[in-house]
Amino acid sequence: MEGGGRCGQCGGEASLRCGGCSVVHYCSKNHQRQHWPIHKAQCWPFTLATDPGTGRHLVASRNLQEGQLVVREAPVVLGPTADSFPICLGCHCPITEEGFSRCPRCSWPLCSLDCAAAPLHQAECAVLATDTKGVAVPPGYVKTPRYDVILVLRCLLLQETNPAAWEKVRAMESHAERRRQENEPHTEIAVAYFTKVLDAGWDEETVRHVHGAIITNAINTYGARREALRGLYTTLYLMNHSCCPNVTIRSEPDGTVYARAAVPIKKGQPLLFSYLPPSDPLWRRQGDLTSLYYFRCNCERCIDHTELGTYFSSPLCPQCSGGFLEPYEGGGRPWSCPECGEEQPEEEVARQAEEYVKRIQEESTDMEAALQMLTDAANTFHTNHFVWLTAAQMVLHHLQDSTTPHTLSVRRDLWQRIIGLYQRLEPGATRRKGVSLFNAALVEKEAVEVQMAASEKKVPSKGLEEGLNRAVTMLDASIKILELEPPASTELRWLEAARKVREHMFDLIATTGGVAVGQ
Numbered sequence: 001m002e003g004g005g006r007c008g009q010c011g012g013e014a015s016l017r018c019g020g021c022s023v024v025h026y027c028s029k030n031h032q033r034q035h036w037p038i039h040k041a042q043c044w045p046f047t048l049a050t051d052p053g054t055g056r057h058l059v060a061s062r063n064l065q066e067g068q069l070v071v072r073e074a075p076v077v078l079g080p081t082a083d084s085f086p087i088c089l090g091c092h093c094p095i096t097e098e099g100f101s102r103c104p105r106c107s108w109p110l111c112s113l114d115c116a117a118a119p120l121h122q123a124e125c126a127v128l129a130t131d132t133k134g135v136a137v138p139p140g141y142v143k144t145p146r147y148d149v150i151l152v153l154r155c156l157l158l159q160e161t162n163p164a165a166w167e168k169v170r171a172m173e174s175h176a177e178r179r180r181q182e183n184e185p186h187t188e189i190a191v192a193y194f195t196k197v198l199d200a201g202w203d204e205e206t207v208r209h210v211h212g213a214i215i216t217n218a219i220n221t222y223g224a225r226r227e228a229l230r231g232l233y234t235t236l237y238l239m240n241h242s243c244c245p246n247v248t249i250r251s252e253p254d255g256t257v258y259a260r261a262a263v264p265i266k267k268g269q270p271l272l273f274s275y276l277p278p279s280d281p282l283w284r285r286q287g288d289l290t291s292l293y294y295f296r297c298n299c300e301r302c303i304d305h306t307e308l309g310t311y312f313s314s315p316l317c318p319q320c321s322g323g324f325l326e327p328y329e330g331g332g333r334p335w336s337c338p339e340c341g342e343e344q345p346e347e348e349v350a351r352q353a354e355e356y357v358k359r360i361q362e363e364s365t366d367m368e369a370a371l372q373m374l375t376d377a378a379n380t381f382h383t384n385h386f387v388w389l390t391a392a393q394m395v396l397h398h399l400q401d402s403t404t405p406h407t408l409s410v411r412r413d414l415w416q417r418i419i420g421l422y423q424r425l426e427p428g429a430t431r432r433k434g435v436s437l438f439n440a441a442l443v444e445k446e447a448v449e450v451q452m453a454a455s456e457k458k459v460p461s462k463g464l465e466e467g468l469n470r471a472v473t474m475l476d477a478s479i480k481i482l483e484l485e486p487p488a489s490t491e492l493r494w495l496e497a498a499r500k501v502r503e504h505m506f507d508l509i510a511t512t513g514g515v516a517v518g519q
Contacts (some may be wrong), residue, residue: 009035021061025151031203037150044071053453055173057240057270064265067429067484072246075157076165076233078255082148082186086138087126087227089150090115094227098141105129107137122151123157130199132416145186151218151230152190155210157203168234171388174296175210176440187211215292222255222490229253229426242272242299243285244308248430249273251363252488260484262428265447272299278426281386281433282313283350284419296331301425302328308424311382315349325349326380358382381437384421392418396439415440431491434481437474438498444471445501448508468509475502 006026007014014025014033020043024030045068047061065072080087086095088111089103094142101110103121104127116125131137136146158166179187179512185207194200194207217237218230236257239247246269248262259273275293276285282302289297301308307327314324314335323339327346334343355378362368374391381387393413399407419436426432448467457459475498482495 001224006484007031008039018406020045020204021047031091032360034176041275046070049270054240054270056238058235058238058268060221060265060517063265064261066261066264067481068261069258069470070261070271071235073233073235073257073259075221075233075255076162077158078221078231079151080147081228081230082151083143084147084228085143086141087147088112088115088188090121092116092120092223092227092229092335094223095141100141103128106131107134109138123161123236124153127157127198127200129213131193131197133197135197136193147163148186149193151214152194152207153230155214155232156194156200156206162510165234169213169232171212172213172217172232172237174209174216175442176208176212178294179215180208185296186215186347198313201398219249219251219257221251221255221257223254224490229255231257233257235480239271239273241275241289241297242301243274243276243278243280244299244301244425244427245272245274246428247273248428250431250484250486250489250491252486253490254488256486256488257486258486260429263427274426279386279389282307282351282389283346283351286331290446305329310384310421310424312384312386313349313353314385315352315381316379329497332496353381353385355385357390358386360391363400364391364394365455367395367402367407370395370398383417389418389421403446405450409502411443412440412447415443423513429480429481429484431485431494434478436495437478437481438501439457441471441474441478441498444468444474445505445508448505454510468505471505472502472509 005014005017006012007027008024010027014027014028016026016029017319018024018026018032018039023044024035024039026035026145045060045062046058047065048056049059050056078092080092085464086100087093087094089108090382091108093111093190095109095111097408101113103110103116103125105116105489107123108128112167115121128136138146155169163432190211191204191207194202195204197433214230214232218232221229221231222319223229236249236259239259246261246265247259247261248257251257252448259271265271266279280288286296286302289295309453311324314326317323317337317340319327319342320337323337325335325337325342325344328337331346334345335349336343355460360373360377364373376390376396377388388516396411396414399411415436419433419440422432422436423431444467448464448471449465451461451464455464478498479495480504482491485495
């Protein structure tokens with residue numbers, strides 16, 4: 001491929017580009033061959049494209065298989081989320097109780113005084129110490145938005161510590177002017193803090209850009225103890241959004257992110273991940289995308305009135321009870337029933353659903369109450385609706401230790417329906433699917449164990465063999481997905497559990513004298 005740039009081998013002017021990633025340039029084929037031992041670890045299968053509607057974005061530079069690694073990237077900065085309980089600025093360890101240590105210089109919370117000298121905290125400590133009145137210092141063991149300033153500060157410090165990374169942060173979209181016009185409160189607080197409280201010489205425009213770039217581009221991750229963190233990534237930020245993504249994002253405790261193809265992706269197709277939980281209803285997704293990122297999503301799911309046939313956000317029509325209220329494409333108009341024409345404002349559709357979710361959370365105090373809420377939800381919303389999903393998850397929570405024939409049947413049915421729903425909204429090799437398959441397999445395992453305990457026959461029944469094989473099949477599928485977790489992922493516990501259950505299933509098969517699939 002041709003294009004202007006600097007040779008990855010010698011630094012001279014180059015007109016050739018790597019055919020694999022289309023990112024690195026070369027002045028000659030010979031220099032490309034010489035550079036390959038270094039470049040091959042970074043030759044990712046994507047290239048940068050530009051579109052008038054979506055701007056700069058990443059597309060596949062070759063066909064990708066399900067589960068294939070698209071990119072592995074460490075953050076240029078990593079820090080606490082904006083709204084956080086006390087967390088150590090030296091190691092990101094969560095602080096779990098009152099009486100925690102504080103940095104003797106800047107007074108910010110630490111897990112121990114040893115972390116006052118941690119490399120991560122050194123540069124920022126000197127700046128935070130100029131806040132002599134403790135304007136932003138967290139007051140105690142409470143959740144506070146004061147941690148919002150930490151990632152902003154770490155970004156600003158890149159100007160001195162990592163100029164190359166700083167230039168990439170400067171190139172990120174920030175919507176700074178729109179946030180200024182809207183007088184966005186968190187941005188205004190950050191601007192005031194960095195220009196009026198701290199004595200570091202940063203100007204208002206720079207702070208506005210950095211704060212906006214974080215809101216627009218940061219990716220949330222989890223630390224070793226499941227503490228919520230966020231980071232900036234100079235490649236991943238170029239991926240566009242879809243509520244039906246083809247890329248899945250997973251992370252390690254140090255913030256390193258692994259992006260994998262969730263489904264097969266053809267060369268030239270955009271690489272898309274979801275900026276928001278795909279399990280959010282339409283109005284939440286569009287509302288957050290509009291307020292945070294300043295665009296309305298037009299992905300295949302959002303432009304389909306039925307959300308890919310799931311009716312995930314649609315209530316039963318209150319007038320005819322034969323149809324469902326569907327959204328108006330583009331928003332701004334009432335939802336309507338295609339059967340009878342009944343209309344309701346989107347605000348009312350959202351209010352009723354959100355109130356129902358609140359009821360489920362408050363009133364599903366035991367198994368019977370949860371089952372009743374599930375029945376009520378099915379009579380008010382589509383049985384793929386997010387309210388129904390919330391009720392189903394509550395039922396599964398209350399029934400997780402129950403192994404009567406009836407409750408096992410309920411659990412089996414719910415997990416199968418949930419897996420089918422997830423597959424339509426978030427298709428492919430996703431962690432959510434892997435964990436759901438594991439839980440469904442647990443139900444089959446428990447059903448087999450109950451049946452074996454109740455049976456006096458030495459020869460296994462056909463139903464028993466089918467249950468064993470269903471469990472093994474689901475465990476195999478679950479393990480295949482969970483094996484895609486990063487090497488240091490905190491979610492590997494699911495993979496370990498699935499492997500142990502699979503071993504147990506083969507022990508049961510040996511006991512019955514049967515032969516399982518996958519053996």
